[in-house]
Amino acid sequence: MTDQPDVLWFEAVKRTHVGLVGGKNSSLGEMVQTLSGKGVRVPPGFATTASAYWRYVEANGLRQVISDHLDEMAAGKKSLAETGQAIRTAFLHGEWPEDTAATIFTSYKELGKRAGRSELDVAVRSSATAEDLPDASFAGQQETFLNIRGERALLDACRRCYASLFTDRAISYRQVKGFDHLQVALSIGVQQMVRSDIGGSGVMFSIDTETGFDKVVRIDAAWGLGENVVQGAVDPDAYQVFKPLLADESLLPIVEKTLGEKAIKMIYATGDEPTKNVPTSRAERAAFVLSDQEIVLLARWATTIEAHYGCPMDMEWAKDGDSGDIFIVQARPETVQSRREANTFKAYRVLEKGKILTTGLSIGGAITAGRVCLIEDVRDIDKFVDGSILVTGITDPDWVPIMKRAAAIITDHGGRTSHAAIVSRELGLTAVVGTGNATHVLHTDQEVTVSCAEGDQGFVYEGTAKFEVDELDLSSLPGTRTKVMLNLANPAAAFNWWQVPADGVGLARMEFVVTNQVRVHPMALVRYDSLKDEAAKAEIDAITVNYDDKTEYFIDTLSRGLARIAAVVHPKPVIIRMSDFKTNEYAGLVGGREFEPDEENPMIGFRGASRYYSPRYREGFALECRAIQRLRNEMGFKNVVVMIPFCRSVKEADKVLKVMVENGLRRGEDGLEVYVMCEIPSNVILADAFARRFDGFSIGSNDLTQLTLGVDRDSEELAGLFDEQDEAVEWMISSVIGAAHKAGAKIGLCGQAPSDHPEFARFLVGCGINSISVTPDSFFAVKRHVAEAEADEPGLKQA
Template identity: 65%
Template sequence: MGGAPVLWFEHLGIADVPRVGGKNASLGEMVRELSARGVRVPGGFATSADAYREYVVANGIGPALAELLEDHRAGRATLRQTGAGARELFLRGEFPEATAQEILRFYRRLGERAGRPDPAVAVRSSATAEDLPDASFAGQQETYLNVVGEEALLEACRRCYASLFTDRAITYRELKGFDHLQVALSVGVQEMVRADLGGSGVMFTIDTESGFPDVAVISAAWGLGETVVQGTVDPDKYLVFKPLLDVAPAPVVERTRGAKLQKMVYDDDAPSGGVRTRLVDTFAAERRAFVLDDDEVLQLARWAVLVEQHYGRPMDLEWAKDGSSGELFLLQARPETVQAGRGESRFTVHHLTEKGRVLATGAAIGDGIATGPACLIRSAADIETFRDGAVLVTEMTDPDWVPVMKRAAAIVTDHGGATSHAAIVSRELGLPAVVGTGDASRVLAEGRPLTVSCAEGDRGTVYEGTLAFTTEEVDLGELPASRTRIMVNVASPAAAFRWWRLPTAGVGLARMEFVVNNIVKVHPMALVHPERVAGEEDRRRIAELTEGFPDGPEYFVQTLALGLAKLAAPYHPKPVIVRLSDFKTNEYAHLVGGAAFEEPEENPMLGFRGASRYYDPRYREGFALECRALRRVREHIGFDNVVVMVPFCRTPAEADRVLAEMASHGLERGRRGLQVYMMCEIPSNVVLAEQFATRFDGFSIGSNDLTQLVLGVDRDAEALRALFDERDEAVTRMISEAIRKAHAAGIPIGICGQGPSDHPDFAEFLVREGIDSISLNPDSFLRTARRIAETEQRLGETGSTPDRTTDRTTDRTTMES
């Protein structure tokens, strides 16, 4: 054995993994290579792998350790017994004198650098087999925070050595095929950041659930970061769209406030050799507030990009904010190993083909679906009762649960978030998990058949019963090209990232009312005029939703803007066509506070809806909020690829009024590249298409409303269902006429709806008529894209890429511009 037993971070680099493990090598790499670019990393030093091996030899640990592991492999000892015995071997040992003195010399020098004796330090474990591109041992060994004094430092180092044999670390090494006796451990000693007075958290340079690579995902809580890493608190969550970081003022696409019920702080009264941190309840003001402001979120995201670019791969980072200085720091960097290992060309689609009663919901981990009977286990002491292939239901998991988690069909927990132990292990094992449900262990009865679905967005659902579902594996590289641009309809921001791999030409329809109904939840006029809301329950709910915002209108604008931005992110820079709100009066009335602003109508389908609302005094102020939100999406967050679409516009004169109203709120057609489209869904839109074409940049056919108005059939009337058919000759003639007139006017025309997916002959008709784009629901995209390409081949069309940028007929720039 040889080499220095202790080294400064700045003398280490990523090539030193065999000497100091992945964590410490990465810290040295960042200090040495990224500090000059503004990335702040607390200074410190690392003990070497040789120092660990000398400790093992000096204390005669090797033979006894080998015997313990052999007993475990032979079934003579449980995992818990093996881990406890191995750790005890290390805890009874003593450092060789030369090594101990060198550690203390570096510690004193670190104090001199910091300008104070006995500085508080974080003592972190760094295994030589961890943080590799195909394996992450994050969280399997121990970290000790607020370690003060020489004796406490040596004890913390000893405990780090022992933690190489935590139950989870033993299990994980066996899963990955690592030899326990060949893995060594380095200890990193890093100056503490006063995050106990500020905040901390984790950050990924990729979306951990969908693999979408263009966002930085930041979690934040008050106090020291162990609560976030361990998943014991519900943190704030921020998403930043990386490609716009140096382009737009604030490309933040999600800002979700977590409960943050507790925080970890220093416990300076604790014995020097023990744990010197404690959990305390947060104050009400801390729970209401965000840990980070936009400037801090953007700073962390820029660092994430620098680190990712330097390492050339997606990364998993830890960060902290010093409450004394206000400065941000990166504490760790390791490769992200779950999503980064998946190729972009292969795409798996899981789809429930039936629905059941919802029993519990929580954060979705992964994107799969699984079924099985509930197996309720409340304590790790009872894991031997688990049945293979069951759905593991418990309050929360820790390393002791890993062996049984491997045998589960899915995992459901009461507590924890996306960084909890259950979430991390589920990702590594490829299991669907729904975490942080709050009450699953209470409401899911033992043995009850369940379906666990993580295929419907970032919220996972536990359904009653064994539901049918399909799974399709697709090689996206084998999808045929088509002349017709294939776009997608998206409604839910929660599910937007799920479909990022689809080779779409953009979004043909994003329904604003879905975001308002499911995320904003409040009638916009109730936020402008809260004094007119009469119901006490509505007043209470509005106060609850708008807590932490300057006022009700700002709540509406910010919440809607973030929802729309998240919808747009996976498709940038391709066009994302956002349809302005098209609630009917009865639907508006169901929003919180809506009853005070909506009058009953005999036929809401043909009543006060769409364009007619936007300039009317009854809704004009609400429409102003919609415009403010769209302008924020385009100009502040930076998605200038968002196209605005006007629905249910009855006459050219009404179009003029709507466009004037939009312009008065900063959404002027042509300004900063803004395009405005119109839904072509009323017979007058077709009859007067030449006049509408001078006012709008494109048309999108709404076949549902067009069918009902051409045929005079209420699309919701059960008794008339047989008559409602968009393939009826009267409807297809109108569609043909609309396509012809749009092309004659030199503007693009598309269609958004389910018809082309449900009816192959309808899709063939649209292709034959030369429609420019067809927008599909994502779950039907793959099969319909193939069908459209096949139709074009039969019709003798020349194939091209789906991202075609010029209009087929007029060669003018279209939706892609």
Template identity: 65%
Template sequence: MAHSTPPVFGFDKVQRSDTGLVGGKNASLGEMIRALGSKGIHVPPGFATTADAYRDYLSANGLEPRISQQLNALAGGRRTLQEAGQAIRSMILEGEWPETTAQAILAHYRSLGTAAGQVDVPVAVRSSATAEDLPEASFAGQQETFLNVIGEQALLVACRKCYASLFTDRAISYRQIHGFDHMQVALSVGVQQMVRADTGGAGVMFSIDTESGFPDAVLINAAWGLGENVVQGAVDPDEYQVFKPFLDTPALTPILEKRLGAKAIKMIQDRDGSPRNVPASKAERARYVLSDEEILTLARQAKVIEDHYGMPMDMEWARDGETGRIYIVQARPETVQSRTGAGTLRTCSVMDPGRMLVTGMSVGSGAVSGRVSIIESADDISRFVEGSVLVTGTTDPDWVPVMKRAAAIVTDHGGRTSHAAIISRELGLPAIVGCGNATEVLHDQQDVTVSCAGGDNGIVTEGLSQIAVTEDSLADLPRPETKIMLNLANPSAALRWWRLPVDGVGLARMEFVISNAVRAHPMALARFDQIHDPDTRAAIDRLTEGYGEKTEYFVDRLARGLSRIAAFCYPKPVIIRMSDFKTNEYADLLGGRGFEPLEENPMMGFRGASRYYSDEYRAGFALECQAIARLRGQMGFDNVIVMIPFCRTPEEADRVLAVMAEHGLKRGDDGLEVYVMCEIPANVLRAGEFAQRFDGFSIGSNDLTQLTLGIDRDSDALAEMFREDDPAVLWMIETVIREAHKAGSKVGFCGQAPSNDPGYARRLVEFGIDSISVTPDSFLQVLRNAAAAESS
């Protein structure tokens, strides 16, 4: 398109290549209208002023030399940022529109109203800088947006304000940080018909996991009302995560995560049409903004947009409360994770953390120790102490100059797509958002450690802890024939390991997900009528709010928690061990006391397979089975293998397999494989019989050592005798591998010994082990140990 052109173009007349003409934001809207409307992407109609129109406005009012004078005074230290910014904005706001530009804006506005069947149609007026939304810079929120602008004069005023917002203090500062010439950046104004999200909902969406860079996930944030609260971090939104590879299969519902946000406020239209925040109703706060169908619809749209642009995308969406239709109102390249190199794995760990003070959603995976600086208002930014931990309620673009001087950021409000989160990622700072009470609990000059190293949940702990940082190159790694897999328990941390060349997950611990994501004893949900303590009943009612059946809460939460472990390495195998709590651990779950016997030695008692067919737990095991069936069927993760722990006899195996089949998990159906833990000498001595009932064995070396040597693994007095390399233990391992292979069964090893001792890894390889499964921090070392053992 030639640039000696009219001052205004309809969105349907511009495309992606017109960034220099109408800015990244408006070029992208035009691109989607032209190219993606036929693929189900709905974009509100509108128009854009050109960069030339902006320059004409400056020229007609003689502003360019006056603006340059202010910027030169700022650069020379003769004016402060605030003084220069205020002076430039005042000049622009006092200017007059060139007649040609004003008439073109109003003509397009009238045409928009005619098409909508409404005089003075409400519009959103958005700024689109010609240097923004590039892959190397996000310019997140640097210029202004004006919502629900009604009438011709109000539109011209809003457009003028957009021009002025190119010189907000934050925009000037941002360009200085990133080395952009102020006078080379022009501004296009996008005028877009308003979506009635004030009576519906809105939010932000990424076609990539914002924290790990995992490319197969869509992250969606949602709140009631207009979307500015989500963008600015003024509200704690709902959060949804969807697995992209399954979106083309309509029968599947691959929603990995649904986190209910507080959503305390919502932005609506006031009587005069202006936006204002009001409290959300109790009912709105207690329910999700989007239905499962809407979540999947949005995720599919994200996939379509990403496929079209050929890169991960950052999008804003709005749902019209009158029609229910979902619109995409912005789309731009994601600028942080998509530029992170895949060749290095950087991990942080906090040594001897202090008492936990506050928790929230983590941004990034780093950790920092430092001194707190609480800044509750942008007016107090000058009080910030450089290099300290910035603690505040929320941030907006005015905060960028102080954010770049912080060691870490902690906010009371906001989600993973809020301004604080986006800027923290861009600056490479660890941040914890949506803590709720950080500004109340923490105090100025307090020494704390901010850790985002544990997955989705970030924590602030007391004191200055030591932080260990390791960086491992993922280039030129060996690939031994022995499969090297991961032991995982925490779903919130699973996606961060997607860059490792793992062969799957050799052990996923269901009990960790139950204790952290479910928190209630399954029997307390299945037999709620037997709970008589009023406090316990009330706590369970709070946990299960929004679920028709309390058992559905268990199945849903467990299936989703496990799905994130199943997703990060799909389609490689993920072996999920059914719950292996001991009775004292089960009793600690909410409502568990009344369903668990008191045992002198829980380690050797009512645990593992013996529970699954017992009347004391059969109803709880049924819920576990239903969660796995949903995970494999409805959600699509057919890479999941089930493993049975502490199975004492082949006859007990038959009983467990029969109960599983009753609940939709029949070995062999739909490719389902079932493994058994090898942790009892009987599993070795009767390996041939177990192999007839199971597809594989997984050696639990701690329990096998304990029961082979007759030593309590937690005994301090006998610690020196507890050796996994004892000849008797090694004989057990070699024997079960030999006997299992005779029967055509696979054998894996779960344990730390191969990580600590290359010689142990060599022995396992010599025995013919099929796979070794270790914790993520040991993976690279074991990979190298196994390769060295094979080559020798």
């Protein structure tokens, strides 16, 4: 390597130069060369080469030093900590070869000249020649030094980068991965600092880090320099953007926007330490780091970088507080989700569980039970019991030696792109990060279950929960003429099902999103000023803190929640049922009691379509319509179909459709389809009239059975009479399917019965139903039942 130059400018480096300047720097050079012309901004800089590293090693006789200390460790004469300390000390006491030092300083002065500053502040980043490989990311193994200024400080930071090649965690990681310590060199990237100390920074992935869903970009953001996000020292803002709709610059397809606590930020400092952490202001904690336009800009860059590299990418970005410009400061291949087996689907289900002890962000998608081992300080890691569930405040690379011996990880702090999250994914561990209180509520030897199989939120349950795991080969699923779709309600868990080969979403329940994400009664937002419940008013103030217009909170939150469901199967249809709360359920929302009547039988009371044109709720329904408008027109999810529930009569249908038009939703306009639930006998009796007003029907078999047989489905006394396969119910279903086909309308069924009863699936296929929509855990069974039924009736045709 000694015939190579000591320094190369980024514009002279390509991604094929990993052996020369390491994975990080070769990627920076690649982007400067090829992506600058596509609008991706990368701070200018240069890289020292592997040759410069070996020259430093040879000039200070370090090869023998390294070899001797590693041999002593292998022989059991020295511990890992002693070995690492001795090698690092030797590096730090080394002297620079004069020509190498002169070349680095000359390049530094040239970088300052290009930036128009004499003593430029720079970021000094380590880039090992064995990092960012497909099966080994080496995330956080070597050091980065920020706000470095002047010749002496630069050379000292470079020396410390070299030493960081032999931190305890780096030595340990190379041993685990089978890399020869004396075959790995270190390059140093010297980049113009982005003034993110007075701006913001974070991490970005071009794939969902938990589920592997490849159609979203995930962005984490915090105030100040980016080290806090990477280390998990802050709970950052979290954004997700749907990639397929980014090509249309008129759209803002942001499907998640969660405000993080962002309690501290890293800024420039003076003296021996170039950076320090300070508390964020109340205003900073309450504000998003990025605007919607900046979120989408970063997401577009992520797709550009991913397309160029041909694989999912892990990137770091920084926003300059002076200029407002955003830069990509690192990009490397994502090494976990992109390597998973594409045709294998593993689904976890909690069957019985103890009380919730704490919650946080779920990492990994699995479930693990075991004993807690609480360790608050890295100096105590020798007390860790192998196979335990590690509980701690935060992790950094020093924790890796015990993380790889843990059954699961629970931390107080950190986001989805924190060190704990990244390493847990790479090690295949279940983790719940950012709980806020795990080290306070959990204790060593406590039996707990860590569940990351229930969506974005991870749960720590008391005791050992009962759960089951289904592992399915997706390539073995049969094809069917009858569409098999999913019932989805929880946006937080929607991405778990992206691999399921569904024909769309047959039922997305709006009320679930309102209950779990919006939480506030829409009329309490519309009539906020006249709200009498002061406690509810105070709670609404806290929930809507970032919204001057309270109703905008409802529209924004509802549309984003529904967007996550719409994204999973895009561009296949997603049928969203407008809210179908019963009055007692609506009253349970924040501020809801002032707007809901007391009813003896809410099941057949003021629910569904009757609410939408009523003075009691009409303004609330208008907010629902505006959320659908935003979802389709501003975010771009044209695959969304609207469905009206519990529509008792044709006259009621006309009233609802009129109100929808008044609120910007006209059937047929811009491809909008409107369906109606078939769950009341009148829907069957007047199916032809309903078909003239709607594009399709969805049979709600539970309510249709209840109202056909006059049986309360929740009555224990009448449980034996509730039967979706009763001949009267089947007559209803068969009749409405025939009427729908005759009228040229689509018709499907959403319910559990086809999964529980193969013969019911056979009955529906025999009637010629267009689609069957089931819960995700029932999908595979129903798909097979439908395929078997179709095989028995090969001549079956559908309208």
